[in-house]
Amino acid sequence: MLNRLSDLVNGDADLVRRGQYLTATFIIGIGDTDWLIEIREGQVATVQPEPALMTPSQFSIRASENAWREFWQPVPLPGFHDIFAMTKSGDATVEGDFQPFMANLRYFKDLLAAPRGQI
């Protein structure tokens, strides 16, 4: 589902500019499938499905396939319109080192929203 993430993020010059000081590796979990995302200076460098066990990453954001489908609707329903709405309701989890996530929160929210209406 995230095959187009690189194009969507790297094609958004303003998003890349806002992430220019960010280099990080994290996981987006969609149902049972993990996707390892590597960010280098604001660009999505790699998107790797099902990384090997114990591949290093700083934090993970996970939700069910259905929750992400709702989240990526062009106009999401209440409760699926924001990652924190989903974590508060228990539809998503964010775990790991929160510092890079919170220090670049707008970037990560925009990255997560990039597939909205696109997949």
Next chain:
Amino acid sequence: MKVSGMMGEIEQTIGRYLNLEISGRPCRIYFEQAGAGIPLVCLHTAGSDATQYRHLLSDAGILDRFQVIAFDMPGHGKSLPPSGYHDEEYILTTELYTETIRIFCAALDLENPVIMGCSMGGRIVLHLAEAYPAEFRAVIGIEASDYQEPWYDRDWLNRPDVHGGEVCAALISGLVAPQSPDEYRWETLWGYLSSGPGIFKGDLHFYRADSDYRDRVARIDTEKCPVYLMTGEYDFSCTPEDTLRTAEKIGIEAIIMKELGHFPMSENPDHFRTYLMPVLAEIAKA
């Protein structure tokens, strides 16, 4: 409502400063006002300022019956924090918030004002209606409830390795409804992007830790002080369920607003007024 000049338009809103003492400390409070009639005092959300009410302050359909007044709490907007702020942690409490509002209204000689507050402002109006019903003509709680479980660690809002303004704005950005116009979404977020360090966190002390009114809202006598509660369906901080539960205890009907989030008056003012105008009409009639 605007006045045309040679080169631009001057709004009718007038901004002034009021010097008074709150909790024994001199404070210089910035407020804006427009209109004439029933005083309508507007309380901004935690970590932002009274700019949120600029649309109400230029709404001709309101200003012909209401004197709209919106002030910045100390440390917010153009109200400086009190002297000595640099050596202490800012913490808002029910007691301090209540005193600030009552002293402000008394200093302006407002007679039985209507108090309208959003979020933490919506929380405190419940306390005002319960504790001081004779002072207020009515209260309107926007995104208001008697309590919310704390659901995240507030320390992220003020620490040196995370930009405070950026994180506060990014955090609350999801509370704006997806349907709200981009222009007003980002105007709303500017209040957070530009707020002082630790201010949002200190306000949230009141909101999360010092305003559990669950046992008290049932005591509100709406004959003495009518209460109106209005909440946007996209608000996952103060959820429609939180507001409905609170309204049921008070014995009133809550208004759940479609396609609005946590900041109705600033995120989508035109849409919000379709819900607000009937409430104001009812208050004006009473």
